[in-house]
């Protein structure tokens with residue numbers, strides 16, 4: 001059973017060498033007397049930015065939870081049930097939830113989030129558009145952002161797993177949408193594939209405030225925050241009165257030991273901006289409603305999804321570290337096995 005092991009707590013930017021691959025022989029059988037557990041064959045694993053926060057020593061991390069050094073890392077995945085001692089799961093069923101970065105995992109059934117009922121779409125989508133990132137875009141935009149038709153929306157990390165969906169949901173809702181991303185290829189995707197009205201390559205803009213003023217002469221109603229730091233600072237100057245900022249993530253800050261100062265936060269006060277953090281797990285009760293909304297759009301090609309696929313568990317560390325360098329174009333997925 002191949003596994004990806006975290007060697008020790010990480011400080012600063014994560015490196016491939018912070019992890020290693022180990023292999024061991026296991027018996028594919030649930031041990032006698034283990035109740036409510038499920039033996040899984042992991043198929044697709046999700047590379048997600050929050051996994052970096054779990055690599056830090058919890059003493060100095062924004063996340064109170066952490067991986068255990070010398071153990072496999074864990075995250076969202078799509079898996080097949082090989083055996084189960086829990087009444088809800090049977091051999092052969094497909095599920096998505098939290099699993100370990102290894103070929104086979106014995107997990108507590110409570111770690112499974114949902115059974116996969118619709119298999120006419122790619123299974124890997126349950127690590128992205130039909131899984132946690134999809135729910136994040138949906139709940140963050142509609143529930144936290146409270147969008148209205150015609151509003152001005154700005155999205156950062158706009159071509160990524162979450163961002164590409166926020167942009168498309170905002171367009172479906174009748175908003176004007178601008179996204180920022182870190183390369184020409186991504187900017188092209190934003191405009192030509194995801195239907196953003198305009199796109200900014202933030203690495204090429206000397207003055208982000210001026211760029212935002214160019215695209216939002218009347219200001220921004222909703223900023224879907226994925227990156228934090230300098231982008232947030234420039235956005236705050238351009239928010240409209242009663243604007244909303246669903247704070248989804250701040251990836252630019254996850255690897256810094258000294259966070260960049262945000263100097264324009266006082267704009268929240270007079271502009272009555274609602275800046276609200278949220279965590280996707282609080283919205284999983286909406287999953288059935290979300291599927292009802294998104295599946296027809298996927299089937300009709302009205303919502304598209306771009307994935308960046310790495311093949312083989314050995315590629316896991318490089319794929320995971322790559323998202324902090326912007327190497328992923330679309331949702332970063334790791335394929336362990338296809339069936």
Ligand code: NDP
Nearest residue numbers: 049157160161162181182226248249250251252279280326
């Ligand atoms: P992405 O697929 O967007 O991958 C991360 C992207 O972030 C990279 O491709 C890169 O794109 C960009 N990035 C990396 N470093 C920086 C930097 N220093 N400054 C600006 N951009 C950077 O990831 P996800 O869509 O999975 O996640 C997006 C955000 O959503 C993250 O902040 C994540 O933590 C958050 N999140 C929050 C959840 C919640 O429940 N609140 C749930 C899921 C995700 P580029 O080339 O454009 O720089």
